[in-house]
Amino acid sequence: MHFTFAHNNLNVYDLQKSLDFYKEALGLEVARTKEAEDGSFILVYLTDGTMPHQLELTWLRDMKRPYELGDNEIHLAFNVDDFDAALAKHKEMGCVCFENPKMGIYFIEDPDGYWLEIVPEK
Structure with missing residues (x-):
């Protein structure tokens, strides 16, 4: 049995x-979209056009406030x-939030x- 990454999700x-x-900052493009028949969610999969790994953005209709990310670790x-x-x-x-020049x-x-x-890139 062998597992490979498929995608990461961010709501x-x-x-x-x-x-x-994501398009402006990182050049990511929409690979595919899935919408719930009842309109309760939309999934959008983004690709860098190079790697098979994708970023899934999930939008939920019933979320009425921005997400609370806790300590965002x-x-x-x-x-x-x-x-x-x-x-x-x-x-x-204006989106740089932390720089570590030493690293x-x-x-x-x-x-x-x-x-x-x-x-x-190394």
Whole structure:
């Protein structure tokens, strides 16, 4: 028996705002969408166009407030081939929430408060 990653999920409050953010900040594109027949949820799977692993954004109709992320001690990490250009772009977008120059990484925050680690390709 062998398991492989399929996707990670993040629940989002404003689906369009999140889709716009992930496209602009990370270049992710919609791979597929699934909508509940009763309109209670929408799942959108995003791809980087390279790896088979996807990010699933889940929007729930009945969620009437932004999500509470607690201590937010989880994150997703993204490799980038031009670290300096990415950092400049994310600073321009105003979404850099933490930098660690000693480790050579930084984090951006999405519209729902999830932290995304940006790591230079090795």
